[in-house]
Amino acid sequence: MKILNKTSSWFTNIATIIVREFRTIGTSYAILLVLMGGIFVYGLLYNYMYEPNLIRNAPIAIVDQSRSTLSREYTRLIDAAPQVKVFCNGSDFPAAKELMKKNEVIGIIYIPEDFETRVNRGDESIFIMYGTTDAFLYYLAMQESSTGAMLELNERYRPDMIVFLPQQDTRQITQSKAINISGTALYNHTEGYGSYLIPAVLMVIIFQTLLMVIGMISGDEKDTGSILQFPGKGTSLSRMSGIIIGKTFVYCFLYAIFSLFLLGLMPVVFNLPDIGNKYEIVMLMIPYLLATCFFGLAASAFYTDSETPLLMIAFFSVGLIFLSGVSYPLELMPWYWKASHFIFPAAPGTLAFVKINSMGASIADIRQEYITLWVQCIVYFTLACLAYRYNIKVSEKRFLLTPIR
Incomplete structure (x- = not known):
């Protein structure tokens, strides 16, 4: 009977903590701002910035100071690229700058006077590229089209440049066979930047905003x-x-809804990769959210107020994507970065989500990341309990033993 009473009291306390935590979140404008801004605004804004994904026929201006046969051929090759379209071609650079200021063109390619002369001398020819910052992908479109045109031009004129090479190298070059390379980007055949990056960013948004909310609440509890x-x-x-269980229930409940918005709705609205099995994504999100909650609660020992977490967490998104192994191969990282991959739940969680969602992997294919997340759940749950024991003892000394003046 005594054991039943203790168990009943334990569950009653958890229910009280759950109600209290919901009330804390619902009555704090700062926390609601982080939730609404971080999840909805940030999620929509990031997708909107990369929404074109692939730039096609973006207008550019060519300023041709060379006015030579070679420069005109280079301009035609640029215009033939799918990324851009030559809006105007002249020699008036100030007029081209005005077009860019009026958003009639996204950039300018400046061809200097000695463009053909340098090629005829056997030197490297140069061009200058100016781009607007209205969208992140405009610069990439200009860079791909101008570089591709330059490589094509180089292939056409390379045989004529053999006269500038030493005699002993000429024979080897003329006898070597050309190699044709044909490749397709795996799991991103369109080579779109947004379809490659955004799925990873969405997982990092969940991790960061959840840590911010936990940190703001934990810091305020210690401060007050x-x-x-x-x-x-x-x-x-x-x-x-x-x-810990009562708090984690509240956070997981809220972020289950937010995850449905970020990982379920955003890929449909913005045409992101979405080939993963929904059931397996749900199975991945269970340990991911739990590990993130326990990690945030364990880190509460370092929070002294509600503002500290915002400064500590807000600027780690690039580093977390790097540690996940999505932007840089995990196998090529030094050992200390590989070790960091297993510390933060965002790293294995993001890599596992990209494998399932963008590459069509199964739970068996993400076995290492999945086990890592569950191990993190166990470790960080224990550390979270110890952290809250420490927080309570520190608060007791501060508020209960402070002499009255």
Whole structure:
């Protein structure tokens, strides 16, 4: 009977913590701003910035100061590229700048006077490219089209340049066979930047905003002493685990809804890769959210107020994507970066999600990342209990033992 009473009291305390946590989130404008801004605004804004994904027929201006046969051929090759379209071709650079200021062109390619002369001398010819920053992909479109045209031009005129080479090298070059290379980008055949990057960013948004919310609440509890108002007495493992479970239930409940918006709706609206099995994505998100919650609660020992987490977490998105192995191969990283990959839940979670969602992998294919997340759940749950025991003891010394003046 005594055991049943203790169990009933433990569950009652958890329910009280859940209600309290919902009330804390619902009555804090700062936390609601992070949730609404971080999840909805940031998620929509990031997708909108990369929404074109592939730039086609973007207008550019050519400023041809060379006015030579070679420069005109180079201009035609640029115009033939699918990424851009030559809006105007002249020699008036100030007029081209005005067009770019009026957003009639996305950039300018400047061909200097000695463009053909340098080629005829056997030197490297140069061109100058100016681009607007209205969209992140405009520069990439100009760079791909201008570089591709230059490579094609180089292939056409390379046989004529053999006269500038030393005599001993000429024979080897003329006898060597040409190699034709044909390739297709795996899992991103359109080579779109957004379809490659955004799925990873969405997982990092979930991780970052969840840590911010947990940190703001935990920091405020320590700063105001409200951590002492949790139901129960003492710092036993049973009470600490009840606090952690109650808080985690609230965060996981909210972020299950937010994950449906970011990982379910955003790929449909913005035509992102979405070939993964929905059931397996759900199975991945369970340990991912749990590990993130426990990690954030374990880190609460370092928070002294509600503002500190915003400064500590807000600028780590690039580093987390790097550690995940999506933007840089994990196999090529030094050992210390590989070790960091297994510390932050965002790293294995993001890599696993990209494998499932963009590459069509199964749970068996993400076995290492999946096991890592569950191990993190166990480790960080234990650390979270110890962290809250420490937080309560520190708050007791600060608020209960402070002399009255």
